[in-house]
Amino acid sequence: MSNGTEWAARTAAAGRRRGRCAGSQAAIGALLVAALTCAAVQPAVAAADGARRAAATAGTAQTGHGGGVTSWNFFNDSVDEVPPEARSGVKSVSVNTLASAQQHALALKEDGRVIAWGDNGSGQATVPAEAATGAVAVAAGETFSMALKSDGRTIVWGYLDPEQRPVPEAATSGVDAIAAGDTFALALKDGGVIAWGNLPGEMPPAAKTGVTAISAASVHALAVKTDGSVVAWGENSTGAAQVPPAAQTGVVAVAAGVLFSLALKKDGSVIAWGGSFGKEKVLAPAGSGVRSISAGTVAAVMVHENGSVSYAGDCQEIPPPLNSGVTVAAVSQESVLLVRNLAAPEVTSPRQDSVTGTLRPDFTGKGLPGATITVRDGDRVLARGTVGEDGTWTATPQEDLAPGRLTVSVDQSQHGVASPTVQRSFTALAPLPAKGLSEIVLADFTGDGKADVIAKTEEAPGLHLFKGRGDGTFEPGTKVFDDWDYTQTTAGDFDGDGAADLVATDPSGTLHLWRGKGDGAFAERKKLTGWAGKEQTTAGDVDGDGVTDLVALDAKDHTLKLWKGTKEGSGNPFARPRNLTKWAGFEQSSLGDLDGKGLAHLIAARTDPKTGKTGLRLWKSKGDVPGNPFEKPHQLTGWADFTHTTLGDVDGNRTADLMAVDNKKNQLKIWKSNGRIDANPFAAPLNVSLYLAP
Numbered sequence: 001m002s003n004g005t006e007w008a009a010r011t012a013a014a015g016r017r018r019g020r021c022a023g024s025q026a027a028i029g030a031l032l033v034a035a036l037t038c039a040a041v042q043p044a045v046a047a048a049d050g051a052r053r054a055a056a057t058a059g060t061a062q063t064g065h066g067g068g069v070t071s072w073n074f075f076n077d078s079v080d081e082v083p084p085e086a087r088s089g090v091k092s093v094s095v096n097t098l099a100s101a102q103q104h105a106l107a108l109k110e111d112g113r114v115i116a117w118g119d120n121g122s123g124q125a126t127v128p129a130e131a132a133t134g135a136v137a138v139a140a141g142e143t144f145s146m147a148l149k150s151d152g153r154t155i156v157w158g159y160l161d162p163e164q165r166p167v168p169e170a171a172t173s174g175v176d177a178i179a180a181g182d183t184f185a186l187a188l189k190d191g192g193v194i195a196w197g198n199l200p201g202e203m204p205p206a207a208k209t210g211v212t213a214i215s216a217a218s219v220h221a222l223a224v225k226t227d228g229s230v231v232a233w234g235e236n237s238t239g240a241a242q243v244p245p246a247a248q249t250g251v252v253a254v255a256a257g258v259l260f261s262l263a264l265k266k267d268g269s270v271i272a273w274g275g276s277f278g279k280e281k282v283l284a285p286a287g288s289g290v291r292s293i294s295a296g297t298v299a300a301v302m303v304h305e306n307g308s309v310s311y312a313g314d315c316q317e318i319p320p321p322l323n324s325g326v327t328v329a330a331v332s333q334e335s336v337l338l339v340r341n342l343a344a345p346e347v348t349s350p351r352q353d354s355v356t357g358t359l360r361p362d363f364t365g366k367g368l369p370g371a372t373i374t375v376r377d378g379d380r381v382l383a384r385g386t387v388g389e390d391g392t393w394t395a396t397p398q399e400d401l402a403p404g405r406l407t408v409s410v411d412q413s414q415h416g417v418a419s420p421t422v423q424r425s426f427t428a429l430a431p432l433p434a435k436g437l438s439e440i441v442l443a444d445f446t447g448d449g450k451a452d453v454i455a456k457t458e459e460a461p462g463l464h465l466f467k468g469r470g471d472g473t474f475e476p477g478t479k480v481f482d483d484w485d486y487t488q489t490t491a492g493d494f495d496g497d498g499a500a501d502l503v504a505t506d507p508s509g510t511l512h513l514w515r516g517k518g519d520g521a522f523a524e525r526k527k528l529t530g531w532a533g534k535e536q537t538t539a540g541d542v543d544g545d546g547v548t549d550l551v552a553l554d555a556k557d558h559t560l561k562l563w564k565g566t567k568e569g570s571g572n573p574f575a576r577p578r579n580l581t582k583w584a585g586f587e588q589s590s591l592g593d594l595d596g597k598g599l600a601h602l603i604a605a606r607t608d609p610k611t612g613k614t615g616l617r618l619w620k621s622k623g624d625v626p627g628n629p630f631e632k633p634h635q636l637t638g639w640a641d642f643t644h645t646t647l648g649d650v651d652g653n654r655t656a657d658l659m660a661v662d663n664k665k666n667q668l669k670i671w672k673s674n675g676r677i678d679a680n681p682f683a684a685p686l687n688v689s690l691y692l693a694p
Contacts, residue, residue: 066088066089066090066091066109066110066339066341067088067089067090067091067325067326067327067328067339067340067341067342067417068086068087068088068089068090068339068340068342068416068417068418069082069086069087069090069093069105069107069337069338069339069340069417070082070322070337070338070340070414070415070416070417071105071335071336071337071338072318072319072322072335072336072338073334073335074299074313074317074318074334074335074336075333075334075335076334079322079415080335082105082107082117082337082416083115083117084416085107085109085113085115086107086115086117087416087417087418088417088418089109089110089111090107090108090109090110090115090339091108091109091110091327091328091339092107092108092137092138092328092339093105093106093107093108093138093328093329093330093337093339094106094138094139094140094180094330095118095140095330095331095332095335095337096140096141096142096180096182096332097142097182097217097218097257097258097296097297097332097333102119102121102142103118103119103332103333103334103335104116104117104118104119104120104124104125104140104145105117105118105140105330105332105337106138106139106140106145106147107138107337107339108135108136108137108138111133112133112134112135112136112150113132113133113135114127114131114132114133114135114138114147115127116145119143121143122143122144122158122159123157123158123159124140124141124143124144124145124157124158124159125145125158126157127145127147127157128155128157130149130155131145131147131149131155131157134149134150134151135147135148135149135150136148136149136150137177137178138178139178139179139180139185139216140180141158141160141180141181141182141183141184141185142181142182142183143158143159143160143183144156144157144158144159144160144180144185145157145158145180146178146180146185147178148175148177148178148187151173152173152174152175152176152189153172153173153175154167154171154172154175154178154185154187155167156185160183160184160185160196160197160198161183161184161197161198162198165196165197167185167196168187168194168196170187170189170194171187171189171194171196174189174190175187175188175189175194176188176189176190177213177214178214179214179215179216179221180216181197181200181216181217181218181219181220181221181256182217182218182219183197183198184196184197184198184199184200184216184221185197185216186214186216186221188211188213188214191209191210191211191212191226192207192208192209192211193207193208193211193214193221193223195221200218200219200220200221200233200234200235201220201233201234201235202233203221203233204231204233206223206225206231207221207223207231207233210225210226210227211223211224211225211226211231212224212225212226212252213252213253213254214254215254215255215256215295216256217240217256217257217258217261217295218235218258219234219235220232220233220234220235220236220240220241220256220261221233221234221256222254222255222256222261222263223254224251224252224253224254224263227249228248228249228250228251228252228265228266229243229248229249229251230243230247230248230251230254230263231243232261238259238260238274238275239260239273239274239275239278239279240256240257240259240260240261240273240274240275241261241274242273242274242279243261243263243273244271244273244279244280245280246263246271246280246282247263247265247271247273247280250265250266250267251263251264251265251266252264252265252266253292253293254293255293255294255295255300256295257274257275257295257296257297257300258295258296258297258333259274259275259276259297259298260272260273260274260275260276260277260295260300261273261274261295262283262293262294262295262300263293264290264292264293264302265286267286267287268284268285268286268287268288268289268290269282269284269285269286269287269288269290270282270283270284270288270290270293270300270302271283272300272312277300277312283300283302283310283312284302284310288302288304288310289304289305289306290302290303290304290305290310291303291304291305292328292329294329294330294331294336295331296331296332296333296336297332297333297334298313298333299311299312299313299331299336300312300313300331301329301331301336303326303327303328303329307324307325307326307327309326309329318336318338322338322340322414322415324340324342324343324368325340325341325342325343325368325419326338326339326340326341327339327340327341340414340417341419342368342371342412342413342414342417342418342419343368343419343420344410344411344412344419344420344421344422345365345366345367345368345371345373345387345393345410345411345412345419345422346365346366346367346422347363347364347365347410347422347424348364348365348366349361349362349363349364349365350363350424350426351426352424352425352426353425353426353427354426354427355426355427355429355473355476355691356426356427356428356429357429357430357431357689357691358428358430358431359400359401359403359428359429359430360396360397360398360399360400360401361396361397361401361426361428362394362395362396363375363383363385363394363395363396363408363410364392364393364394364395365392365393365410366387366391366392366393367387367391367392367393367412368387368391368412368414369387369388369389369390369391370386370387370414371386371387371412371413371414371419372384372385372386372387372412372413372414373385373386373387373393373395373410373411373412374395374410374411374412374413374418375395375397375408375409375410376408376409376410376411376421377401377406377407377408377409382397382401382408383395383396383397383398387412401428402428403428403429403430403694404427404428404429404694405425405426405427405428405694406425406426406427406428407423407424407425408423408424408425409421409422409423409424410422410424427476427691427694429476429691429692429694430691431689431690431691432457432459432477432689432690432691432692433458433459433666434661434662434663434666434667434668435661435663435666436457436458436459437455437456437457437644437661437668437690438455438456438457438644439454439455439456439463439484439486439487439489439504440453440454440455440644440646440659440661441453441454441455441489441490441491441502441646441648442646442647442648442649442650442656442657442659443491443492443500443648444468444500444648444649445465445491445499445500445516445518445520446467446518446519446520447498447499447518447519448468448470448652449649449652450468450469450470450649450650450651450652451468451648451649451650451657452465452466452467452468452474452520453465453466453468453474453477453659453690454466454480454489454491454502455477455690456484457477457690457692459692460479460692461482461483461484462479462480462481462482462483462484463479463480463481463484463489464477464478464479464480464692465477465478465479465480465520466690466691467520468650470650470651470652471651472650472651472670472672472686472688473688473689474688474690475693476691476692476693476694477690477691477692477693478520478693480520480521480522481522484504485506485507486504486505486506486512487504487505488504488505488531488534488535488536488537488552489502489503489504490502490503490504490537490538490539490550491503491516491539492539492540492541492548492549492550492565493516493547493548494513494539494547494548494550494565494573494574495515495547495565495567495568495569495573496546496547496565496567496569497515497569498518499515499516499517499518500516500518501513501514501515501516501522502514502516502522503528503537503539503550505531505534505537508532509530509531509532509533509534510527510528510529510530510531511527511528511529511530511531511534511537512525512526512527512528513525513526513527513528513572513573514526528572528574529572529574531552533554533555533556534552534553534554534555535552535553535555536552536553536583536586536587536588536589536604537550537551537552538550538551538552538589538590538591538602539551539591540591540592540593540600540601540602540647541565541593541598541599541600542562542564542591542599542600542621542629543564543599543621543623543624543629544597544598544599544621544623544624545565545624546598547564547565547566547567548565549562549563549564549565549574549591549600550562550563550565550574551563551580551589551591551602552589553583553586553589554577558582558583558584559579559580559581559582559583560579560580560581560582560583560586560589561577561578561579561580562577562578562580562629563575563576563577564578580627580628580629580630581628581630585606585607585609586604586605586606587604587605587606588604588605588639588642588643588644588645588660589602589603589604590602590603590604590645590646590647591603591647592647592648592649592656592658593649593654593655593656594618594647594655594656594673594675594677594681595655595673595675595676595677595681596653596654596655596675599621599622599623600621600656601618601619601620601621601630601677602618602619602621602630603616603617603618603619603636603645603647603658604616604617604619605617605639605642605645613638613640614638614639614640614642615635615636615637615638615639616635616636616637616638616639616642616645617633617634617635617636618633618634618636618677618681619631619632619633620677636680636681636682637680637682640664641662641663641664642660642661642662642663643660643661643663644659644660644661645658645659645660646658646659646660647659650670650672651672655673655674655675655681656673657670657671657672657673657682658670658671658673658682659671659688662685667687667688668687668688668689668690669685669686669687669688670685670686670688671683671684671685671686672686
């Protein structure tokens with residue numbers, strides 16, 4: 001087919017396509033702005049050394065992170081399939097300007113590999129071994145393909161023209177850039193253009209020296225000169241080879257379309273001429289931030305530095321879900337290949353280094369509307385979700401995660417293109433059932449001023465320490481004693497050394513002491529005294545002398561008794577007991593400094609035998625006075641279904657907070673103290689979860 005005949009056939013085909021697209025032919029010249037990122041077909045591609053790279057930069061959009069290819073068919077308003085190898089690590093693409101059935105495309109990977117797909121009737125999509133690796137540029141012709149190697153060699157495969165002209169000797173080394181027309185090929189070497197195949201007319205002398213970038217289309221070619229001017233040659237029936245004055249200075253890149261031409265100027269403006277664009281049309285003004293351009297059959301595409309795309313043509317807009325992260329593109333007669341760098345999704349939960357409190361945590365965050373979120377542990381998919389129109393997403397595992405610390409990777413993908421991953425480390429633990437907790441004690445065992453929890457659990461033997469964080473949450477519990485066959489466990493600084501100690505009763509009714517070391521560890525057990533018949537043992541500084549005292553109910557005579565602390569560092573730290581008051585019907589006694597004034601006040605629960613209602617009461621301490629130091633009680637709140645009541649300074653503000661198990665809801669709770677002991681000193685309850693470290 002001659003150049004003129006070929007041009008006539010292609011023009012007719014393009015007209016038929018335009019007639020089937022949305023809008024009128026006159027609309028080809030209209031600038032349609034989309035919120036999408038596309039990049040252009042840029043035949044001039046960087047080679048290995050600095051000179052080649054400098055010569056090609058103007059004609060190729062480069063990216064630091066290889067993206068994935070999405071093929072948007074604007075004729076069918078659909079997304080076409082691309083091979084898996086082209087969905088990541090791609091830095092540039094090229095596609096011929098034929099319709100989809102005859103279309104083939106090339107993708108250049110960041111590692112120099114070449115991927116080809118589409119029509120392979122002439123072998124153009126079968127990449128030969130010599131072109132498969134080490135490439136720095138690719139170009140797709142009508143029925144042939146080209147690759148530029150890092151050593152400057154040009155490789156051609158497929159059907160170039162009826163005579164199957166070989167690559168000229170001059171183009172087998174030192175080449176800086178390549179371009180493919182329908183049935184001809186161009187190479188840029190040492191500032192001069194080398195052409196072979198079914199050429200679109202005689203190449204002008206101006207294209208043989210001082211050239212920095214090249215582009216080729218069906219039957220015409222373009223070259224950028226060092227002075228910023230443009231040289232054009234070939235078929236000019238549509239005016240595509242008639243360079244307007246605006247494109248004769250300051251040009252850094254060109255793109256040859258089937259019926260028109262484009263020039264990108266260093267001020268960011270884009271000039272179009274030929275076809276429906278007429279003699280000269282500004283598609284983008286100066287300062288528009290265009291970084292690359294592409295010309296197809298009926299569409300011109302401009303990629304901006306901010307990742308958005310503006311385009312001129314009369315076909316379907318690229319849909320908003322694809323409108324982000326594009327770094328380079330190539331446009332054909334019916335479709336645009338987009339190399340997209342999707343941003344990594346935002347992960348809002350679980351927080352970094354948090355404890356989930358469930359083995360099926362909700363992963364949540366923000367992302368690209370319509371994208372698929374995938375949460376993985378290595379190669380194992382844990383959860384998937386879809387980003388909603390509002391940009392938020394939730395992905396919940398369908399199976400329990402393995403308990404313990406876990407680092408997951410989260411990405412978002414769309415039409416096979418995946419974003420970089422976000423790493424998130426957290427600890428997946430199921431909360432301990434509150435009803436399975438016992439021997440719960442709040443005290444500062446680690447010396448940081450914030451109460452920790454010591455407790456037994458049915459989930460594991462022994463006694464466990466849950467270090468307080470000061471905000472009402474606690475670190476996963478670690479075992480401090482392998483076995484704990486004791487009851488009435490309580491704590492306080494009984495010897496005045498600044499460290500919280502433990503006391504508890506063994507099954508024989510003997511009271512024992514474990515002196516705290518101030519770091520969550522304890523010394524060997526020390527036997528103190530017989531404790532048979534004693535109940536509701538609790539500890540606090542009742543008289544304000546800075547030493548923790550012991551209070552317990554003597555069930556033999558239903559008397560509440562006080563054992564004052566003596567600061568004894570080696571023997572029994574408690575003085576002989578003294579009677580305080582009769583204590584019939586009370587339970588869950590606990591001592592704590594509720595107002596921060598250095599005195600431990602007493603709280604206890606009692607069920608009214610007449611009404612059957614259980615309430616929590618408070619007895620204020622009067623300090624170091626003879627007899628009973630506690631005033632008459634006043635009612636605080638209802639206390640039905642609560643057990644394991646204990647007091648301790650959870651948030652480090654020197655006032656004791658309240659902790660108890662809500663058996664009705666199987667929930668451990670904390671009531672923060674407000675310091676107002678003349679009324680109810682406790683705020684509304686907060687739910688608390690405890691976990692065992694894996």
